[in-house]
Amino acid sequence: MSFIDTPGLLPAFVAEVRARAHGAGLDLYEYDRVTAGLGALDEWPEAFGGVGRRYVAEAEGAAAEGRTVTAGAAYRCAARWFHAGCLMPHPDRAAAAWLAGEADEAMRRSLALLEPEARRVEGEGFAGWLRRPVVGGAAPVVLVVPGMDSSKEEFHALVEALLARGVAVLAMDGPGQGVLAATSAPEPDYHRVVGRALDALGAHEGLDLTRTAVIGLSLGGYYAAKAAAHEPRLCAAVTVSGPYRLDWEALVPFVTETLIQRCGSVEAARAFADRLDLTAPAPTITLPLLVVEGGEDRIPGVVNATVLAEHAPNAELLLVPHGNHLLGTALPDWLPATADWLATRLS
Incomplete structure (x- = not known):
């Protein structure tokens, strides 16, 4: 039985993702209305994609009337909803690839x-968007993974903060992520990806590449820690809800099915x-490192990065007891504190 066919899973999955939807900027009232209309989990991608298409239509209408700010904001909402449609291991990978591509395109149109x-x-x-602050002089750079x-x-x-x-x-997006998920598999040596991204930034003006940092979220936290251990150009790093170690046998079906789909096989x-x-690598991370963890973050098979804060010599731990x-x-x-x-650290 696949993850999405688990009996009675729909209400629990909707409740679990709700906080993540909030963090991603989705309107929670709209999220509640959309998820209340679901009859089964396999309807998730189409439902969320439908909201994304509606926001694109609103954006196009506003742009045609010269309402640029409204159009740009609507495109950004569309990007969020298209992305949220990918937040489950749905067996229709072509649909997931379409959603990721639409999210990328909506963000492009918003930024334009x-x-x-x-x-x-x-x-x-890797593929991403470089955005600069409205300040004079060369700005430091943070990679968000x-x-x-x-x-x-x-x-x-x-990003806005x-x-x-x-x-x-x-x-x-790196290998196995976002718009690249359909054509690549996750890369445990993600520090090489970070290195290539830093190389590419050298072609862009207005940046101070002597002041660079990386922040990774969830599995991206592991990637950020690996980059902190191996990439000498980084001045600081942050992990948010990152894993320290995984135990395959203990992982929940949501995680294992997602990894199987993105890696290509169980093996x-x-x-x-x-x-x-x-x-x-933990003892070799000597740059300033902030480890952000939620006290309610408990995923079977995942050893949280609070352990990393104990073994990296220049690490700080920001533990939020009620954080998931x-x-x-x-x-x-x-x-804000992060x-x-x-x-x-980059000033």
């Missing part, structure tokens, strides 16, 4: 209207999970 100075940055194994089933279209609030503090942001997924272990995975239940308790921490 609201931030025409934003630039596409892409290369081997998504997780297992996430993408660059999810973490709008984090960094931009407001004078930091440029490259929100990126590849298990091999990927077995390589996710920060025990060896990705801390969508506690945004005011970690996001953005301040990064801006300070």
